[in-house]
Amino acid sequence: MKxxxxxxxxxxxxxxxxxxxxxxxxxxxKVKDKALKSLFDELAGEEKKHREFxxxxxxxxxxxxxxxAGHDYKVGDALPSPKLTMDMKPLDGLxxxxxxxxxxxxxxxxxxxxxxxxxTQMLFTQLANMxxxxxxxxxxxxxxxxxxxxxx
Numbered sequence: 804m805k806x807x808x809x810x811x812x813x814x815x816x817x818x819x820x821x822x823x824x825x826x827x828x829x830x831x832x833k834v835k836d837k838a839l840k841s842l843f844d845e846l847a848g849e850e851k852k853h854r855e856f857x858x859x860x861x862x863x864x865x866x867x868x869x870x871x872a873g874h875d876y877k878v879g880d881a882l883p884s885p886k887l888t889m890d891m892k893p894l895d896g897l898x899x900x901x902x903x904x905x906x907x908x909x910x911x912x913x914x915x916x917x918x919x920x921x922x923t924q925m926l927f928t929q930l931a932n933m934x935x936x937x938x939x940x941x942x943x944x945x946x947x948x949x950x951x952x953x954x955x
Contacts (some may be wrong), residue, residue: 824850839896863909878942
């Protein structure tokens with residue numbers, strides 16, 4: 804893969820992280836529930852870190868980019884997407900965040916599958932792995948909140 808192609812891919816990933824940051828920031832500003840506001844503030848901060856992390860790779864060898872492939876438990880995949888409202892409940896906010904991470908993971912996976920060369924495929928696979936890790940973390944929080952009796 805040419806360096807300029809890798810930079811375009813990373814720029815696309817950075818744009819997606821900026822979009823996610825903006826989404827989470829807007830939700831945090833709109834919801835009334837303090838716990839949900841705090842969660843979305845934290846998610847916005849995470850997306851900002853991801854953007855900064857990916858920007859660091861623009862100056863490095865993309866081939867060294869590695870993310871552990873977390874397990875996808877698919878907890879949130881079948882849940883209906885809640886509407887974004889000011890009175891949104893924390894569990895609905897988590898489902899919305901899980902859906903955003905799922906979309907990003909699926910996008911990068913599709914790009915990896917469509918890649919014409921191994922390096923490009925690996926780059927998109929690594930980006931999908933990063934998003935899968937975010938999704939797994941949110942699903943863990945969701946499971947603990949939705950089914951507290953199993954953890955008590």
